[in-house]
Amino acid sequence: MLHPGIPTGVHVLLWREGRVLLMRRAGTGFFDGLYSLPGGHLEEGESIPMTAAREMAEELDIRLDPAALRTLGVVHRRSDTNRIDFFVEARAWTGEPRIAEPDKC
Template sequence: MDKPWFHIYGAVYLLFVREGKLLMLRRTNTGYEDGKFSLVAGKLDGGEEVKQAAIREAEEEIGIRLHPDNLEVVLVMHRMSDSGEWVDFFLRVNAWEGEPFNNEPEKCSEMAWFPLEILPDATIPHVRQAISRIREGVVYDSFGWDI
């Protein structure tokens, strides 16, 4: 008997760095890790390439315009969570147009720049690990697996 196909989810996370500081957003009213800091991020909607999803999320969340040539995938994370199995793409944003602002105040209670080496204590654990691995030059990591 054939094993049924499993479902995997995808997400993009954007690293906006300016003067050694990383842009982070505090989640609110989302039902997932509310009160904790993350990056500009979102699920893949399906039918869109990773960089297209990143461009969409940046405009939706912080009103920034991006060009695909200015995006670089710096880490892929295979993650297991309570909501299922995920493949997360972390992209460094090398240039952008506009000044970031909180374009989704109903989902984001705070937006701030933090030193890359001193993230807020309330950072989502897999995001903290991903940022650490990126700083180490790692390009693939996993999270939430008992291996």
């Protein structure tokens, strides 16, 4: 996958009844066994909200309205690589979250 510039991650906090959904990573070779927020990487031509909506459809089979997302913060990190991560929040969506990529979660 081609990343435009610095690899950019988008992580989504899905709130329901005061709780946030976490996924347990598996089969990816990257922090397998640990919990993380659902999300993924920005693809060529996408905005942050578009990436969030696409990733939630792919990973959890839910639909988000990109216009209803709120940006919570941005982190520039230089741990394993030089990256930028955006954190957005969704308080409403369509569908019931389910593991839509069982080979990764």
